[in-house]
Amino acid sequence: MSSAAEGQPPDLAALPAGCAFAPRCPYTHDRCLAAPPSLEAAAGSRAWACYGYEAESAP
Numbered sequence: 001m002s003s004a005a006e007g008q009p010p011d012l013a014a015l016p017a018g019c020a021f022a023p024r025c026p027y028t029h030d031r032c033l034a035a036p037p038s039l040e041a042a043a044g045s046r047a048w049a050c051y052g053y054e055a056e057s058a059p
């Protein structure tokens with residue numbers, strides 16, 4: 001089961017400096033507010049960009 005993030009999506013004409021999900025993400029930290037995470041390739045045609053995922057999956 002999936003759920004949508006609470007809150008309003010950002011104004012696309014005035015995106016925040018960091019991650020666009022930061023105002024609605026429960027895992028936001030200082031790094032998320034400073035600069036957006038880079039897009040990383042995943043299996044198939046998928047991609048992801050999240051400092052939290054990066055930290056949790058690091059060896």
Ligand code: SF4
Nearest residue numbers: 019025032050051052
């Ligand atoms: S980078 Fe990940 S953890 Fe940080 S605000 Fe964005 S979605 Fe949340």
